[in-house]
Amino acid sequence: MSSTASSADKSPSFEKTWGSSTSSGYCSDEAADSDSEFEQYFTARTSFFPKGRKATAHVKKDEPTECGKQVLTTADTQKKVKEYNTQINSNLFMNMNKDGSFTGFIKVQFKLARPVSVMHPKKGGGGGGAQNAGSRKSAGVKRRTSFYLPKDASKHLHISSRTSAREVIEALLKKFTVVDNPGKFALFERSERHDQVYIRKLSDNERPLPLRLCAGPNEKALSLVLKENETGEVNWDAFSTPELKNFLLILKREEEEHIKQIVERYKVARAKMQEALRGSTPG
Template sequence: MTWTSTMSSGYSSLEEDSEEYFFTARTSFFKKPQVKPKPDEEVEKEREPQKVLTKEEIQQKIESYNSNATDKLKMTLNSDGVYTGFIKVQMDLRRPITIRSMITHGGHLYNNNNETAFYMPKGTTNTLHISSTNTVKEVIEALLKKFMVADNPAKFALFQQSHSGKQVHMSKLLNSEQPLCLRLLAGPGADALTFVLREHETGEVLWEAFSLPELQNFLRILAKEEEDQFQHLKRRYREYRAKLEEALRATGKPG
């Protein structure tokens, strides 16, 4: 599998290594819930079993797919019946991820055992070159490895998203499913199918699933937010006290 990351839906050449950009999770660990605009309502779509195609059907669909692809991301059928192609994955991560710091020595990258918490910038999209045998589990693991994410891959899930009128249909893929097969069946259109990487939504945060460095990073973020909130409250009360004292002086009464 080969990988390319972009900060938008644009395509970057797979022949060159692109840079990934991250922003530190400053005062945003506990984010306010985002209200999604209506009528683009997100609904859970009932899953259908993945269709199994014959080699002849695969060849016909690939020819049709390539003739309709407008972004030059075409598929290739090999003699053994396995085919290769491209999928795009949107990174829709709501919580901070832990990134391993790397150092360069002698032209090679090495892990220096330092880890930092980051928020993945919104709009980050990855273009992946995979085969029809690659599973959802392999795609998730490779994505995290590409971004040097130290988090457990089990924390993440790959979703398929499609549009129908003003509704957005979402469904979580099984680890054993093959994204390129789904891409071929849906065709090249983004409305027909988009892949989205998200955290597993469990309602409660399962702190025991995080490693010790991750928990320490979260504590540092929390301490920073606590200090910022404390300083903000102190400024508010100072301003309020100053206005009260000014009002008292205006009335000629002692403070």
């Protein structure tokens, strides 16, 4: 892993740390007549619906950590920055600035239940002449791919203590060329205390780096997670027609798989009962 810590600026720098690779899935191509978009949808999950998780720890929501309540003076901040840097075993240091702000790295984990949409990179214009170029320009076809991010994917961001949670989300989406509305996502803080997991959604104006500094580098004390913005039920009207058609294909495949599993389970149970009947003596 290589990273470069620069001085404070408004554009965060990034370090990619994928946890796993995308599993093979399937795709469906749809042409959107209304907006002339050609979209491909790749699924990297075995199920459209989130599966149940093991109950290893009780989860509580909307429980702010003590870090979010602390107000530090410049002297306190300098002291904590020095303490923080002595606790890490990498070059992801924090640095104080003359204006009292500081810069450092945060790690954001991705826990997205739905796919994200990204634009295809523009291909270099080869030959084909002016006529072909003109026809391509008039067509105005955009290519977009929707896919599930790999499980346990994460990314390091170099940000300022003045960078807000909303700016972190927007920078992440820009880095991945995600075209989804940033309002669909939210940044959460996660902490583990006394065998319990606490989850809290950060407000748009909260600043993640001071939270990281106060909690220290221990991920159990505090970690940052990017998830869908929990606004209740899914607003299906927010998705395009090709996206909705692709979700229907996913549901159909999942339904067929469930039916296959149920039929197989009953087939095995029936075979065991018949075998037991053959081995039993009438009584």
